[in-house]
Amino acid sequence: MIEGRITRNDLDWWLAFAAMREWTFAKTYAETAPHHYVVQNRTPGVTHDDIVRAARVIHAFGRPGKYYSLTKIYLVSPDGQYRWWTEDRHFTDATLVNRATTELNYGIQNAPSTTSGIETPYDEVATTWDVEHPGKTGEADRVRRILAKVHGKYPPHVLDLGCGTGRVLDLGLVGPERYAAIDFSQAMLNMLVRKHPKVAAVYPMDVRNALATGRFTQGQFDWVFLDDAVELDALQRAQVEQIARLAVIIINGDEWTVHDVSDVSVQGTIALAADTRTAP
Numbered sequence: 001m002i003e004g005r006i007t008r009n010d011l012d013w014w015l016a017f018a019a020m021r022e023w024t025f026a027k028t029y030a031e032t033a034p035h036h037y038v039v040q041n042r043t044p045g046v047t048h049d050d051i052v053r054a055a056r057v058i059h060a061f062g063r064p065g066k067y068y069s070l071t072k073i074y075l076v077s078p079d080g081q082y083r084w085w086t087e088d089r090h091f092t093d094a095t096l097v098n099r100a101t102t103e104l105n106y107g108i109q110n111a112p113s114t115t116s117g118i119e120t121p122y123d124e125v126a127t128t129w130d131v132e133h134p135g136k137t138g139e140a141d142r143v144r145r146i147l148a149k150v151h152g153k154y155p156p157h158v159l160d161l162g163c164g165t166g167r168v169l170d171l172g173l174v175g176p177e178r179y180a181a182i183d184f185s186q187a188m189l190n191m192l193v194r195k196h197p198k199v200a201a202v203y204p205m206d207v208r209n210a211l212a213t214g215r216f217t218q219g220q221f222d223w224v225f226l227d228d229a230v231e232l233d234a235l236q237r238a239q240v241e242q243i244a245r246l247a248v249i250i251i252n253g254d255e256w257t258v259h260d261v262s263d264v265s266v267q268g269t270i271a272l273a274a275d276t277r278t279a280p
């Protein structure tokens with residue numbers, strides 16, 4: 001493992017490692033939620049570094065699921081028999097990994113899907129992204145000030161293209177109930193969902209595919225955030241402007257550039273892949 005980076009090698013390591021360990025039955029949950037666990041420095045052959053690595057593997061390759069009202073990221077074993085999860089907010093704080101059979105579910109299973117089926121360079125850095133990109137002091141206030149210029153009458157409905165781990169939500173720029181996000185990295189979306197389980201919608205897909213298939217309609221969102229890392233051609237950028245009713249906000253690292261599109265979007269001169277759009 002390169003420090004903090006999680007690749008398929010780490011997944012393979014975990015699958016072999018988990019199979020070799022002695023799993024302890026969690027007696028306190030015997031009636032309510034039967035499961036087993038391995039714990040650092042007590043389960044033979046398990047160190048803190050192993051647990052942290054396992055926590056990162058689970059969050060990079062797993063997918064969201066519900067335990068009653070809580071949203072967790074679960075990794076299911078290749079044979080579908082087990083799922084693993086950890087509980088700690090920071091991966092470096094983890095001390096144990098839990099394991100339950102997949103036979104039992106708890107409560108309504110309506111967690112968003114993050115499975116894009118696409119391998120991306122962002123997958124391996126997802127679990128260290130937030131620590132390595134802490135953001136500048138006062139960033140939220142600075143961005144809020146420039147967004148105030150394009151604020152409509154009501155709280156904005158927002159689409160975030162290339163949302164990553166959810167910086168727009170982290171900064172409190174919009175409410176999760178009015179926020180939809182696209183990203184093609186399952187691991188990045190997992191990070192977003194674990195921090196913001198109330199997110200209204202996540203679309204695990206390539207932005208270009210969403211545009212080509214007319215997934216969103218003209219003026220559907222008040223604000224559209226577009227990360228500069230999403231490579232779009234001129235026509236695709238024009239399509240993005242059409243989806244926004246008030247503004248497109250380009251994010252390039254610490255630079256946020258607001259484009260007022262309130263004129264453009266009403267003109268409707270550029271078709272939003274109208275020929276492939278499905279009926280509502």
Ligand SMILES: C[S@@+](CC[C@H](N)C(=O)[O-])C[C@H]1O[C@@H](n2cnc3c(N)ncnc32)[C@H](O)[C@@H]1O
Pocket residue numbers: 120122161162163164165166167182183184185188205206207208227229230231251
């Ligand atoms: C540099 S990160 C920044 C994420 C976030 N906007 C932020 O400011 O923290 C760029 C994100 O865009 C996503 N991305 C890049 N190209 C994409 C595409 N064509 N479709 C969907 N997501 C894409 C990556 O997976 C990654 O999560």
